[in-house]
Amino acid sequence: MKIAIIGVGYVGLVSGVCLSEVGHHVTCVDLNTQKIDKLNQNIMPIYEPRLSDMVAANRASGRLHFTTDLAAALNKTDAAFVAVGTPSRESDGHADLSQVYAAAESIAEQAAKPLVIINKSTVPVGTGDEVESIVKEARPELHFDIVSNPEFLREGAAIKDFMTPDRIVIGVESDYAKAIMAEIYAPFAQEGYPILYVNRRTSELTKYAANSYLALKLAYINEVADLCEVVGADIKGVSKGIGLDSRIGEKFVNAGPGYGGSCFPKDTLALVRTAQDHERPLRLIEMIVSSNGYRKRAMSRKIAHMCENQIKGKKIAILGLTFKPNTDDMREAPSISIIQGLQDMGAKISAYDPQGIENAKSYLKNVTYCKSILACVENADVAVIVTEWDEFRELPFAEMRAKMRSSVLVDLRNLYEGKTLNAHGFDYQCVGRPLETQLCERANNDSG
Known part of the structure; x- marks a missing residue:
């Protein structure tokens, strides 16, 4: 499956390389040109054991790409993961969702076909509903499904946690979205890792x-x-x-x-x-x-x-x-x-x-x-x-x-x-x- 990852911070980068490792074709997108240039030179923006070797191997195989061009990444893509930051707002401690909302709007505006948008970022309950409203307002003529798929990655063991998960939690609201998620995580289901649909x-x-x-x-x-x-x-x-x-x-x-x-x-x-x-x-x-x-x-x-x-x-x-x-x-x-x-x-x-x-x-x-x-x-x-x-x-x-x-x-x-x-x-x-x-x-x- 062709997958786009929006955001190449800790979660996005690890998720992207691991999904490419199990056979998907993954394009990771970020607005930070310097970060993308370094990744294309196999220079990691974070330290995580095994990450550099896995990025190099999957880039060499042609399954992993890094770009700043969102439209190109979404071309012929069936699923797009949003993996941007949600830091605490200094003013009140609430999660700052501005990057999530901006990513959703950009995806909606530049998508060329129906798409499943999967939120990998950690967000408060109800965020998916707001993202759905943003997408519908931006592109009312196209069909989108919004999915929640939170990460449970420990820094320092993130690749191990992704590749051998305790569980995979998937929040879906349609049979089509569930089918897409089942295809994405089929390699993990075949290994017997628990997948919880809610x-x-x-x-x-x-x-x-x-x-x-x-x-x-x-x-x-x-x-x-x-x-x-x-x-x-x-x-x-x-x-x-x-x-x-x-x-x-x-x-x-x-x-x-x-x-x-x-x-x-x-x-x-x-x-x-x-x-x-x-x-x-x-x-x-x-x-x-x-x-x-x-x-x-x-x-x-x-x-x-x-x-x-x-x-x-x-x-x-x-x-x-x-x-x-x-x-x-x-x-x-x-x-x-x-x-x-x-x-x-x-x-x-x-x-x-x-x-x-x-x-x-x-x-x-x-x-x-x-x-x-x-x-x-x-x-x-x-x-x-x-x-x-x-x-x-x-x-x-x-x-x-x-x-x-x-x-x-x-x-x-x-x-x-x-x-x-x-x-x-x-x-x-x-x-x-x-x-x-x-x-x-x-x-x-x-x-x-």
Whole structure:
């Protein structure tokens, strides 16, 4: 099948390359000429494992193309995916749908034949109805079907998630649209992956409900971790005990510095605003949004506590900037709030990240960006693990300790055990460990 993808951001690019990988002929369209030129040179605008190789292979096969010419992309096309951004509006937290509406109008104006328009962007419930109205007004003489097909892609594992999905959710309002979607996803149906057909509004709400539920799990386990620290419990054991319950599962029960990224922050906020608009407030989700914001800010205070709150003038080495590993995405990353909080207290910041430094420069000022772990920690008073990159799971402790001015290491991702770090001469603190255990370990280390 010939397919057009409108928007070559994270979702559009990954969706396009994966659909071409299973045999469809895909043309990806974007207004950004520079981005398209780079993709045609196999230069990726984002970091995602395997993406560059798959783009090159499918371009070479003739199944994947990149262009700024929407009309040409829609020529003889049966289906067009809209995969543009829907960021939170700064004024009120609602999803900004201007790009979705603009894309729908452009498709309607330039389509040469009946078309199924598939919304891949994350949008509030009812957006498909509005898109349908826009298309009908622009081209009342042509037949269009509007479909909701939300993405469930984790950054850093997006290709795996697309190619081996937990489920594919499709919101349709006609048999013709359902038949087109069945043809698009036939390769996945043949492999036995679940495909759920629902109405359009159900599909739209499913994406927000899923992400908000996962955010709830993260916010909950972070608050339990704080309780663990003062009652003598260990969050690792608590998380394991919870996760082994088949009704709950082990995913999203790891304590940390708070969630970030392109999905959870804006999706939880958009769901809150949608519920408020319909006078059915979701108090739990409202509290999650508040709790997560507090969590990020609290991490800078946790670091300051390790310096006996004498943070002014101290050099803090931040290991990891992106909101999660295997991506260069800095949107709503916990590191932003942590670094800004430390800077407000007068700390000097050095930072290292395997992929995120260039993007971080747009979010953070007065930071010394380093090219390696050892360069980052040189003369540092505190080293802080913020993102759980694999590179940080095997830190060069001896070399780090020799370069650091002081011995404090704060592990916000619980990658290590206290005894291991104490043995290397570090004054160590993680998340959700009993406070008295950590204090005892530090006392033993000081006396030795």
